[in-house]
Amino acid sequence: DITANTLRSGGAIYQNNGDIFGSLWGNGWLSTWIHNNVVKAVRLGPVALSGGLWRDFQLGGGQVVTGFHTDGSWEMEGDDDKVYYRPIQYLIGDTWVTAPSV
Known part of the structure; x- marks a missing residue:
């Protein structure tokens, strides 16, 4: 027809x-x-700064490390070493979604 x-x-x-x-x-x-x-775009979300690092520090929930703050010794103990991190986000429809950890 x-x-x-x-x-x-x-x-x-x-x-x-x-x-x-x-x-x-x-x-x-x-x-x-x-x-x-369908995923139409991918971006990094807002930046955050961790608390003090220890040797086994992990990020969850689709977070990625984007920078470091240190006192220079890099011993990874105490409260003087930190990381900057941001979530990975993707756009589906009109909604930004934060990537989960799998």
């Missing part, structure tokens, strides 16, 4: 702009499914 700028075949609808409607896309448009389900 072909009407103005639209082709219908079975349960699918094909628009002249290339968009496709169908059950595979949750009974919606392909462009909407892509917008809501």
